Amino acid sequence: MSRAFVNEDNAAAQADQPVERQVSAQPNYVTLSGFVQLQARVAELQALHGQQAARGELADKQRIADIERDLRYFNQRLQSAQVITPTSVDQVRIGHWVSFVDEHNHEQRVQLVGEDQADAANGLINWGSPLGGALLGARVGDEVIWERPVGNLAIEVVAIDLG
Known part of the structure; x- marks a missing residue:
């Protein structure tokens, strides 16, 4: 052959x-x-x-x-x-629901989750994503920079809760 x-x-x-x-x-x-x-x-x-x-x-x-x-x-x-099972809500951790406002006073609420659970349309954000990374470790009142492809956006954490 x-x-x-x-x-x-x-x-x-x-x-x-x-x-x-x-x-x-x-x-x-x-x-x-x-x-x-x-x-x-x-x-x-x-x-x-x-x-x-x-x-x-x-x-x-x-x-x-x-x-x-x-x-x-x-x-x-x-x-x-x-x-990861978060307990305190003193700073943003995986599993927390986080409310934040941007510089245009637009408020969003998201939960930091693992990558296999991520579903941005339903507010489930991978902790390792640019938004997740910006929020991780932040406290209520902290302003962080969300590095996005369309330009950076300053956001302020207004609430952290367990669900």
């Missing part, structure tokens, strides 16, 4: 393999609800894998490969998770 055909076969086999999900280098701090979400995601993926495996020869091989990739990622995230 020609080497060209062997190489094409290898390339086709590699193209079917899903690209591994990148794991962040930052510590995997999570809230308790973020930890529960990780556990639920792993259980969901395990169930999906079992359903596909039960189909035997009719199983979707690409779907199985995608599920296995996601299982590797979420199992690793679950194993490395460090649950």
Whole structure:
């Protein structure tokens, strides 16, 4: 057989393999609800894998490969998770809800969470993001700079609470 055909076969086999999900280098701090979400995601993926495996020869091989990739990622995230449970509200920590106002008197309320739990549309902000980094460690009355791609914004912390 020609080497060209062997190489094409290898390339086709590699193209079917899903690209591994990148794991962040930052510590995997999570809230308790973020930890529960990780556990639920792993259980969901395990169930999906079992359903596909039960189909035997009719199983979707690409779907199985995608599920296995996601299982590797979420199992690793679950194993490395460090649950943070804030108690005092003297300064912003992971898990806290934070209200702040910007220089235009626009008020926002967000919760600092782990990266797998982050959902900006619902006010859940990754603690390692530019906004999370600006708020982390701040106290009520502190003015911090939120470094944004569209320009820096001065914001003032007006409240910190547990939820």
